[in-house]
Amino acid sequence: MKKALMTAHVAYAIEMFNIPNIRLLQTMGYEVQVACNFDDRSSLSDEKVSALKDKLTAMGVKYHNIPFQRNPLKPQNLKAFMALKKLIDSERFSLIHCHTPVGGILTRLAAAKSRKKHGTKVIYTAHGFHFFKGAPLINWLIYFTAEWLCSFFTDTLITINKEDFNNAQTKLHAKKVCYVPGVGVDTEAFGGTREKRDELLKEIAADEDSIILLGVGELSQRKNHSVSIKALAELKESKAHLVIAGRGEKESEFRALAKELQVEDRVHLLGFRTDIAELMKSADIFIFPSLQEGLPVALMEAMACSLPCVCSDIRGNVDLIDDKSGIICSAADADAFRQAIEALIQNEDMRKAMAAEAYEKSKDYDIKIIEGYMKEIYNI
16 A cells, blocks of 8 residues: 655644545545654644544554654754654655645655655645745745755645745746645535524623624734734724634733733633634634734635635735735734724625625635645645
8 A cells, every 4th residue: 555644843734734635645545644743732732632643543544753843943853854764764655745844844855865766756835935025034044945955855845825836936946836725624614604603702791782803823923913902902893802712922911912902801812712613603803913824724714704804914815815805904004904893893784795705715715626636736
């Protein structure tokens, strides 16, 4: 039986982006193995990591704990490289699909011998290059250099937004560059009724006629939730509540900001949630002021839930949202977000029209369509 290896820096990337890919490879006759850092708890709790291991075992997938570190300059990555190279050399995989910057770099270097000696095909999905228009110079010096070098050891490079696709075509040297519109969203699962709205209103102690603004993403600098909090504080509509699903190192800072701006009773940090679809179906407007994205799954899911979206004007977001399906604002401009939110609150017809358009656009990113792209790529 042919063997395939799926790698990523963190287990989260396997859980969130690659279970469908693993199942697809299995239907294509591959024995699939997974390699990632199961000890990294930056994105998944102990319980979620344990559940992922159980899921992989139930699927017949063998998994390996490789000590990838997020920082490419960490010396522990040498240990990860050696462990991964030993695995690849011994298993002789027919196909390797790698993800995340560090996971992708180390995997492609570790697979160089097997690629040359055994004909192993190496695929890399860039979920958003760390070098992009407006990125710090250090990103270009480190990540572009690493990606440029590793592109010589890449059979297929998958990009998920137009800016990365153009950069990959013109600046890198993979044998083949493909554009795949993200990892897909199950539009059937995210469509539906608002039957659990009352439960959310009760949870956050909000009135029935409240306006629910929803944000999804880790509480980090990159996700830029402070802009949403500042926008809420300036809203004329006092019945608006900002609900954010996610956890991270900025939680105390965001709570302090909400208190400083005297909106702590209307800012609700819910922590890690497994009911994102239900939260989206209960919300009125989706707020996404992120500073950096590849092609954001959360934004696609909001579109599939027929939510009008207010998002930042960055790579990835602008691939998904246009002026018919939402409102695009400068990521640093809290007042622009405030004006966009007020416009949607005050104009119900606009909300409904944008919601309908967002849902129609989400169909272009349905998981079944993405599976078709991936099946063609895996047939290399």
